[in-house]
Structure formats: C-alpha cells, structure tokens
Amino acid sequence: MGPYTLGQRLGAECLGTAVLLATVIGSGIMGAKLSAGNDALALLGNTLPTGAILVVLITVFGPVSGAHFNPAVSCVFCLRGGISVGLAFLYILAQVFGGLVGVAAAHAMFDLPLMQLATKVRTGTGQWFAEGVATFGLLLTILGTLQARRKAVAVNVGLYITAAYWFTASTSFANPAVTIARAFSDTFAGIRLADVAPFIAAQLAGAVLAMLVAAWLFHPASGRQTNTLLARTKA
Template sequence: MAYSTSRRVAAEFLGTALLLAAVIGSGIMGARLSAGNEALALLGNTLSTGAMLVVLIMVFGPVSGAHLNPAVSGVFWLRGEIASRVALVYVFAQLFGALAGVVAAHAMFDMPLVQLGSKVRSGTGQWLAEGVATFGLLLTILGTLQVSPAAVAANVGLYIAAAYWFTASTSFANPAVTIARAFSDTFAGIRPADVAPFIVAQFSGAAFAMLVAAGLFRRAPATPSC
C-alpha cells in the first residue's frame, strides 16, 4: 500500500518523538532509581531505547520506512531511493519530532520543559565513537535490507543496544537525536557546544557505510546456464 507524503511525514514525526521520549525518559528514570550507579542507569536507558526502536520500526516501517534519523534519510536520498523533497521534509519532521519527544519526557517527570544540556561529550574518542556507531548502524540497515528485510527492526534494536556499550559516546548515531538531547539537562543530555562535531562524525560514518555497502552487498550478475 502506498501512503501519501503527509502520512509518511507524520509517521517520521511521531516515530522520532516516541524514540526521544524513550531515550530521555528512561535516562531520567534510570538515574532516579539507580542511586548514583551510572552502569545501572545506562542499562535501563539501553533496554528502553533498543526495545522502542524495534517497535517503532515495525509499526512505522510500512508507512514511511521508519528512518527516524537524518543520516538514514540522507543515505537513502544519495542512493536515489527517496526524492529530494521527501528527504527534506523527513529531516524537518525528525528534528521537530525529536524536540517534541524531549519536551514530552520532561513533562512526564515534572521537569522544566526546555533545558540546556550540561553533560560534556567531547574529544577525539567520542567523535570517533560517533562515526563508528553511525557507520555500523547504516551498515546494519543496508545489509539487512539486502539479505533479510523482515529482520531490520530486530537488527537495528539489537545493534543500538550493543553500541550503547561498546562506543565511548553511548551511540547517539542520529543528528536529530543529538540536537534534541542538547535541550535536556538529564542523564541522556549533551552540552550544546558538543553537538556539531557529533553531527559531522555521524554523517561521515553514514557516508562511509553507504560506500562500503555498495561494494559489499552488491549482488553478482547471474551466470548463464549455457
């Protein structure tokens, strides 16, 4: 079934809003319940985010593709799989959806609706981590679409859950998520001054993944039988 552009954009907005509500909300809950144990707080944050991604991709995937990420939309645009106009409105929907999700999370926990993050996330290790995290995410998406499309939701959720722990940055891997998290002075927040390098690293990792996937997952031409 083909969905109208307005419905696809609405799906991207709602999906990204729910994703950020999960990221920020679970971070707040984890920090409150863990009594200062950041490992436990991160574990709660991880489980909530990974599970939510699986659900969101399964629900919104048939409508919009469930990009929920400007880096993903950008790669699909570069591959010629989404029109320029649609890619642009997707990105705006993702950004505003992410900001709406942050506000919703703050409201649920009776916190100021708009804040500025103060958590320092800077340095070459963190920037490299964001490049690696986004590279892996896009490679996971493109590879799974090639070999087992039905497994995209599960694979993305599992990848992000793993990347929360093996990357120094806890795997933002999403420019819209990064910008939105700068407006939350909570466990999952980021200092606004640290946003731009993260985004550069994310788009760089996504572009590299697209190039690798083009060679790695290209199907060999069929061999004539006679």
C-alpha cells in the same frame, strides 16, 4: 512504502522520532533516579528501553514512511535514490521537530521544565570517532539487512543500538535528530549544545562511509563471476 500520503509519511517520521526521544530521555531520567548513583545501572536502564522501542517503532511505522527517524538514514536513502531530495529534506524537518516534542513530553512526565540546555560535556576525538563508528555500524546494519532479510530490520536495528550503547565511548547517539534534541535536556542523556556539531559531522561521515562500503560489499557478483568463484572454491 504503500499508498500513503505525504502528510502520513511526515506524521509517521515526526511521531516515531518523538516516541524515540521520549523513550531515550525518559528512561535516562528513570535510570538515574533508580540507580542510586551507579552509572552502569543507569546506562543499562537507558539502553534496554531504547533498543526495545526501536523494534516497535520500525515495525509499526516502517510500512508508512520507511521508519527512518534519523537524518543520516534519510540522507543515505536519498543519495542511493530511494527518496527524493525534497522528501529527504521534509523527513529531516519532521524528525528534528519530533525529537524536540519527545524531549518536552519526557520532561513533562517527570515534572521538569519542558526545555533545558544540557550541560553534560561530550567531546574529544574518542567520542567523535565513536559516533562515526556507531553510525557506520547502524547504516551497515540497515543496508545489509535490507539485502539479506528485509523483515528483520526492526529487530536488527534494535539489537545493534542496544550493543552500541555499550561498545562506543559516546553511547551511540548515531542520529543527528537525536543529538539535537538531547541538547535540550539537562538530564542523564543530555549533550552540551557546543558538542552537537562535531557529533553530527562524525555521524554523517560514518553514514556516507557505510553507504559506500555497502555498495561494494552487498553487490552480488554476476552469474559468470559467481560460477567461477564456486568452481575455484570446489577446486
């Protein structure tokens, strides 16, 4: 991550998550305003800016903090030994705080109360499973791209989230900090506070499963095993 101080790393995580949430909430409000009641158009207006801003944020802040912006990502990197438990804890605090700041900023831009309690119901086994799938896919995308082509992480994450908004029943929160922050926005992108805990549980389960699958799937075979597999393939 380069010679950056702890303060710089935490600042990057906080600011990056704030901008991410300002984009998620702000584009949701704008999409709802301009779609004339068409939920598909509103979702599209929410999706494209979110995927685009992720490419920008990961490119800009990746060299400073790793550009996690997501407690599930920080937990997985901690479990893999990439960052310490203490740093993961501080990252998560910065991400949650940054998410709340981003919500307040989005509300301020649209002349809404800075903090609201969301009333949008998002519950049920389908939505919980969708969050597990969404987070599993996100972490597998990150870990697989780091193995295959590190410079493509920003683009791949942006593209994955853009797709996952549409193929998951939950519209792919895939991020505990985002989930918490969205509970304080009674707008298109909101989630009722009572529905937050099951979402986060599903997200963490999906993240851990992705870590385990990635450890098996992306672990290269030994030289001898590789030669044997190639010989069998040629035969």
